Amino acid sequence: MAEAHQAVAFQFTVTPDGVDFRLSREALKHVYLSGINSWKKRLIRIKNGILRGVYPGSPTSWLVVVMATMGSSFCNVDVSLGLIGCIQRCLPQGCGPYQTPQTRALLSMAIFSTGVWVTSIFFFRQTLKLLLSYHGWMFEMHGKTSNLTRIWAMCVRLLSSRHPMLYSFQTSLPKLPVPRVSATIQRYLESVRPLLDDEEYYRMEMLAKEFQNKTAPRLQKYLVLKSWWASNYVSDWWEEYIYLRGRNPLVVNSNYYVMDLVLIKNTDVQAARLGNTIHAMIMYRRKLDREEIKPVMALGIVPMCSYQMERMFNTTRVPGKETDVLQHLSDSRHVAVYHKGRFFKLWLYEGSRLLKPQDLEMQFQRILDDPSPPQPGEEKLAALTAGGRVEWAQARQAFFSSGKNKAALEAIERAAFFVALDEESYHYDPEDEASLSLYGKALLHGNCYNRWFDKSFTLISFKNGQLGLNAEHAWADAPIIGHLWEFVLGTDSFHLGYTETGHCLGKPNPALPPPMRLQWDIPKQCQAVIESSYQVAKALADDVELYCFQFLPFGKGLIKKCRTSPDAFVQIALQLAHFRDRGKFCLTYEASMTRMFREGRTETVRSCTSESTAFVQAMEERSHAKADLRDLFQKAAKKHQNMYRLAMTGAGIDRHLFCLYLVSKYLGVSSPFLAEVLSEPWRLSTSQIPQSQIRMFDPEQHPNHLGAGGGFGPVADDGYGVSYMIAGENTIFFHVSSKFSSSETNAQRFGNHIRQALLDLADLFQVPKTNS
Numbered sequence: 001m002a003e004a005h006q007a008v009a010f011q012f013t014v015t016p017d018g019v020d021f022r023l024s025r026e027a028l029k030h031v032y033l034s035g036i037n038s039w040k041k042r043l044i045r046i047k048n049g050i051l052r053g054v055y056p057g058s059p060t061s062w063l064v065v066v067m068a069t070m071g072s073s074f075c076n077v078d079v080s081l082g083l084i085g086c087i088q089r090c091l092p093q094g095c096g097p098y099q100t101p102q103t104r105a106l107l108s109m110a111i112f113s114t115g116v117w118v119t120s121i122f123f124f125r126q127t128l129k130l131l132l133s134y135h136g137w138m139f140e141m142h143g144k145t146s147n148l149t150r151i152w153a154m155c156v157r158l159l160s161s162r163h164p165m166l167y168s169f170q171t172s173l174p175k176l177p178v179p180r181v182s183a184t185i186q187r188y189l190e191s192v193r194p195l196l197d198d199e200e201y202y203r204m205e206m207l208a209k210e211f212q213n214k215t216a217p218r219l220q221k222y223l224v225l226k227s228w229w230a231s232n233y234v235s236d237w238w239e240e241y242i243y244l245r246g247r248n249p250l251v252v253n254s255n256y257y258v259m260d261l262v263l264i265k266n267t268d269v270q271a272a273r274l275g276n277t278i279h280a281m282i283m284y285r286r287k288l289d290r291e292e293i294k295p296v297m298a299l300g301i302v303p304m305c306s307y308q309m310e311r312m313f314n315t316t317r318v319p320g321k322e323t324d325v326l327q328h329l330s331d332s333r334h335v336a337v338y339h340k341g342r343f344f345k346l347w348l349y350e351g352s353r354l355l356k357p358q359d360l361e362m363q364f365q366r367i368l369d370d371p372s373p374p375q376p377g378e379e380k381l382a383a384l385t386a387g388g389r390v391e392w393a394q395a396r397q398a399f400f401s402s403g404k405n406k407a408a409l410e411a412i413e414r415a416a417f418f419v420a421l422d423e424e425s426y427h428y429d430p431e432d433e434a435s436l437s438l439y440g441k442a443l444l445h446g447n448c449y450n451r452w453f454d455k456s457f458t459l460i461s462f463k464n465g466q467l468g469l470n471a472e473h474a475w476a477d478a479p480i481i482g483h484l485w486e487f488v489l490g491t492d493s494f495h496l497g498y499t500e501t502g503h504c505l506g507k508p509n510p511a512l513p514p515p516m517r518l519q520w521d522i523p524k525q526c527q528a529v530i531e532s533s534y535q536v537a538k539a540l541a542d543d544v545e546l547y548c549f550q551f552l553p554f555g556k557g558l559i560k561k562c563r564t565s566p567d568a569f570v571q572i573a574l575q576l577a578h579f580r581d582r583g584k585f586c587l588t589y590e591a592s593m594t595r596m597f598r599e600g601r602t603e604t605v606r607s608c609t610s611e612s613t614a615f616v617q618a619m620e621e622r623s624h625a626k627a628d629l630r631d632l633f634q635k636a637a638k639k640h641q642n643m644y645r646l647a648m649t650g651a652g653i654d655r656h657l658f659c660l661y662l663v664s665k666y667l668g669v670s671s672p673f674l675a676e677v678l679s680e681p682w683r684l685s686t687s688q689i690p691q692s693q694i695r696m697f698d699p700e701q702h703p704n705h706l707g708a709g710g711g712f713g714p715v716a717d718d719g720y721g722v723s724y725m726i727a728g729e730n731t732i733f734f735h736v737s738s739k740f741s742s743s744e745t746n747a748q749r750f751g752n753h754i755r756q757a758l759l760d761l762a763d764l765f766q767v768p769k770t771n772s
Helices: 002-006 025-053 059-074 083-090 101-132 147-159 181-195 198-229 235-244 270-289 307-311 357-369 381-385 389-399 403-413 434-444 478-496 524-543 556-561 566-582 610-621 626-648 654-667 672-679 747-764
Strands: 010-015 018-023 256-259 315-318 325-328 334-339 342-347 418-421 457-461 467-471 544-551 588-593 602-606 684-688 720-726 732-739
Touching: 059 101, 083 101, 101 147, 181 198, 181 610, 181 654, 198 654, 198 672, 235 325, 235 654, 256 434, 256 478, 270 357, 270 418, 270 457, 270 478, 307 325, 307 478, 315 403, 334 357, 334 403, 342 357, 342 403, 357 418, 381 389, 381 524, 389 524, 434 467, 434 544, 467 478, 524 544, 544 747, 556 566, 566 588, 566 610, 566 626, 566 684, 566 720, 566 747, 588 626, 602 626, 602 654, 610 626, 626 747, 654 672, 720 747, 732 747
Parallel strands: 334 418, 418 457, 588 684, 684 720
Antiparallel strands: 010 018, 256 467, 315 325, 334 342, 457 467, 544 732, 588 602, 720 732
């Protein structure tokens, strides 16, 4: 095979006259260029480590301090107050570099200047950390900024004005604070009050007070100790116990999906779209490695933690019998590809050069044109990643720990990411509402064996050139993959482009070796395990009802006229819709971020509040004046906004209780209160999808360049999962999921209730027309 010959740098044969070596200059050239590329990356990492380590200082600022110190010395001004003389006297005497007084003086001044420079950097960092611990700006009304906040913003801008790299602010971010137990208990009881009758609430209140007075103080001490020692007292436990220790299948239960641009289409050529997209992804990875991506900043001045981005590429979730492990490599030079039941290894580089889009298009077209059939057991192999984690771990150990199976599996797990080439076509047709839901279903689970659910993400390509992502959740949260996706879609549309026939620009290099088929030897016993995992995953997938729709009557433009936040508006609409759907309220989960803290991930906003339930009940009574309803709505919205801000600033409820529960388990302490809290089902799980994290283009000039967001499966068997993206001034996308097996839920019915609830809320704020 051609690729086998390309992989050999030299060959030799043993003859009666000795050993005859035959060197391949081309192969040795590529080995040499790969080595050069590897050393370049090492040097870039060393340079970035230095620049990041001295931020907000720089080598230039060090030179300025040294020159200023030397200049003042030559002017007979001792800025060191005698310290330079002390350093000079401490230098060793004798011959060598210190033999002349001038050299000793210069060296002393350099040492003093370096000390001043390092001390200044430390002082500036601690000052910036102190400034970033201030969150009063979040609780101020829009347009009413206090003088204190103005001064604070000026100081933050001053200390972070030099162009930062991606991780420059990491050591300046404050640690996530541990809330007081009494405050968490109070907020918890307040959150469950509208869901419990008087007797149930009194029982819960007694359990909470008993926990607060007897058990909690001991647990809290351990948690405070961890917060002093660790970078974040929540994130490592959250990753391990919520994600990696979960033994249920990843498909539907954990992984989520992201959609493509849905209102425009750049090309219908599947291979060409992949060529541009994967080239853009590796460009992004290069920027990531070099830390050239700007940190995400709230208000343009408050940096968000970037640590989750470290494991975006070259990462795989490896199954274990008790817990999984995230395996991350510093680099990977290939992607793994699945098409028609076959696995391929596709190189992204030729020597040290990244393949251009037209070269990648040619390589993918070679895969699409390859007529070879799947090997026995190969077609449904990826179903192992969709089934139970224990079964996958056992099969991996039994059948993939040696020989060609191990080599092929390593090619997948060590890939930059996974690419699935589907034979079906999906897209959003505004005239066919079901098209968006079918597209979402294909991204969420596919046919259960054409996605590698363990990879950090799978890039999914449909026959008509439409794309999407299926992302594993343990390594990072949705805004991180959203950042990558915005860059990729913007680069594809506005920087790379296509020919008039829809192909990548430029001529490919036909001399490139074709992608390599992965070789497997899968025995009958393993094929039985694969089929069993497939049946488990298929049952899960078939049970998911997904209803995706575009809400067209209005977007954030009208909502802002209601003088409330768009998120609060949608969350209150969801409460109204759920009450109409189920006739009752339920515990509601909304994800918020805690990335203003070091290694922060998410916190829960409990969106079902006493204020929102009072508004919903008043709406349904249909006897209140609009003015009264508007007043109740504003109270509910204000409450929601305050809870969201508390969650973002480390004063949430659920992560604190989760960590207290873990400490109780470590100590062998029983807590009926914590056990009950952690077992409460989230029957309405919601999430807003961020957008415009990167301004790759002006949305006003290109209003149709809209992604539809993404979605996830329901958290509770008898509940709903709802994600939404407020995509612009005039539209909102919703993704509603439920399970067919539940007689109480229906995703389309709930979606229709959401539509009507939004319209009813908007009607509250319509100003009646007057006759002129």
